[in-house]
Amino acid sequence: MIELGLPWVLATLPLPILAWRFLPRAKERRAGALRVPFFDEMIGSVRAGVLGRVKRFGAIAAMIGAWSAMVVAAAQPSWVGEPQSIPTQGRDLMLALDLSGSMAQQDFAVNDRPIDRLSIVKAVAKRFVEDREGDRLGLILFGSRAYLQTPLTTDRETVGQMLDEAELGLAGKETAIGDAIGLAVKRLGERTAEERVLVLLSDGASNAGVMDPIRAAEFARQAGIRIYTIGIGADTRAFGGLGLMSLGGGDSLDEETLRRVAETTGGNYFRATSTEGLIEVYRRIDELEPSEGRESHVRPMRALFHFPLGAAFVLSAMLVMAHVAGALGWNWTAGRGR
Structure with a gap:
């Protein structure tokens, strides 16, 4: 299909006719007249020379x-062709999930029924993973030590299955937040993607591992990795609520460290105290780091102006x-x- 980039230019087509019709004719300069007896023969010769090859109507x-x-x-x-789909580059996004013993606490609720922290986290995180079309996703599980459960992949189904298989105590009962960040920096640092993100969720304080969380966050900042931290656990003073702000939390949650880790890398810290609050946290992260790898369409175009x-x-x-x-x-x- 042929399209015009500036169709309004066609409005200038009648300009020569308008100029001929409305602009005043140039004044002729008349000098002294001389009668030429063979004037008709001369004009005929001129017409034969000038318009012999290109007649008047042909010239017009x-x-x-x-x-x-x-x-x-x-x-x-x-010329514009049919739409063609092309993949665009998405983000490298790593999830780090706390599997320490405190994640067994049943201080969340679904349909007014208590549910443990890990179960609700897995359900909400799995939905988050399903919506990250085009991104490369990975999963780190940490407790006393940090383990890479799923390398970065575009297979969202596999990441979801690995989330489902995560069990309490699989990585130990303590909390090695610094090691989890360090492992994420190592894996994400090997990539060349412009957007590299770590989403780390924990309900406690770093009390294991060899890497200090703040020091690990400095390494992440130098590698160009943003970290979003999520602190979970119902408010000891008021169960429920959206819980995007700090509400006091459990006694073991180290909100100050999680906040400093996020701020050091240019990310954000969120506090979730309920199921609805956790869903909202992941929605906010999805807005802050929109998936740019969704399939887009382009129409091939070829300029024809030279014809x-x-x-x-x-x-x-x-x-x-x-x-x-x-x-x-x-x-x-x-x-x-x-």
Whole structure:
């Protein structure tokens, strides 16, 4: 299909006619008159030289064609093909999930029924993973030590299955937040993606491992990795609520460290004290780090302006050559008459 980039330019097509119709004619300069007895024969000779090859109507048609072709070229015609899908580059996003013993506490609720922290976290995180179309996702599980459960992959189904298989105590009963960040930095640092993100969720304080969380966050910042931290656990003063702000939390939750880790890397810290609050946290992260790898469509385009432009050049060249040929014919005729 042919489209015009500047279709309004076509409105200039009648400009020559309007100029001929409404602009005043140039005044003729009249000098002294001289009667020439063979005037008719001279005019006939001139007409034969100038318009012999290109008749009057042919010259007018050539001028109209040249003008029209130039206007069409200025309108930027192009051929546009059918839409074609292309993949775009998404983010490298690593999830780090706390499997320490405190995740067994049943201080969340679904339909007014108590449920343990790990079960609700797995359900909400799995939904988050399913919506990250086009991103490369990975999963780190940490307790006393940190383990890479799933390397970065675009297979969201596999990441979801690994989440389902996560069990309490699988990585130990303590909490090695610094080691989890360090492992994520190592894996994400090997990638060349422009957007590299770690989402770390914990309900406690770092009390195991060899890496200090703040020091690990510095390494993440140097590697260009943003970290979003989530502290979970029902408020000891008021069960429920959205819980995006700090509400006091459990006694073991180290909110200050989680907040400093996020701020050091340019991320954000969130506090979730209920099921609805945790869902909202992941929704907020999805807004802050939108999936850019969703399939997009483009339509191939090829410019066609050179075709009418070339036609205008050819017609203009023909008119110029006809004019030059006429002038040379007049001079040759005049030379013979001497």
